[in-house]
Amino acid sequence: MLLAAIVLQASAVSFAPPLDTPLRVVSERHDGARGFRLERDLRFFQDGTGYRATVTLRAATGDTPDGSGALYEAGYAALIGTPITFHLDSSGAVTGIDELPTLWERYCTRVAEVAAERRVLAPADRARLAARIATPLRALPVEKQRAMFASLVSVIIVEEPVAPGTAPVHLPASSAYGGGAALDGMRTVAPLPGGLLRSTTNAASDTATLEQVTELDPRTGLIARTSRTIRIRAAGLEKLSTTVITVEPVAR
DSSP states (O other), rough: OHHHHHHHHHHHHOOOBBOOEEEEEEEEEEEETTTEEEEEEEEEETTTEEEEEEOOOOOOOEEEEEEEOHHHHHHHTTTTOEEEEEEOOSSSSSEEEHHHHHHHHHHHHHHHHHHTTTTOOOOHHHHHHHHHHHHHTSSSHHHHHHHHHHHHHTTOOOOOOOHHHHHHEETTTTTTSSSSSSSSEEEEEEEOOGGGGEEEEEEEESEEEEEEEEEEETTTTTEEEEEEEEEEEETEEEEEEEEEEEEEEOOO
16 A cells, blocks of 8 residues: 555656745756756746746856857857746746847847857958848747747756656657657656656667656656767767756755
């Protein structure tokens, strides 16, 4: 009876984040020799029947052998130190972002400036190039703008039911797991001490393999740590990509 109760409790994942508790979220990605890091502070608050989340970016860096960095991180660097307010429904889905047009303009401007700075141009020509680069970014649909910023919060929220046991998984080609073909494999979920769950996914196609290990808290609906390794093979070459996300309370 006790084991059955533990399994039943672990199976019920609901979104109930700790309120007014500062969390430090660090995302690190390595694509071959390229390394990227995004660090932010996050707090959840009750807001009617849903929630409000405040994110403050602390660091956004990209390291490459040639020192060129990464435009993606460069855009977020323009928002460091600025609190960003997200609105979420009761399930944890982001429904709105305060001052999105202003935030998106700052993001686009910074991406364009960094891209233009990498070219050897006269100041006037560099400014014109930056304007051309920023134009299509500014024109992205609002839904895509919101989705990009929403990932600052959504990457730590458990999005699907999780129950202890082993089951097959099918990851479509359109997913973020890499490669142009669907991946098929198995997912195993096991209880951990302290009420956490560990989900381990191994899947593959003819050209790609994925291993993802996630530790999550079914009581809050938040991850504690996730690591993902993707290997893609093409034309006799192999590309390795790893992503690690950690979530920890901030010491007061």
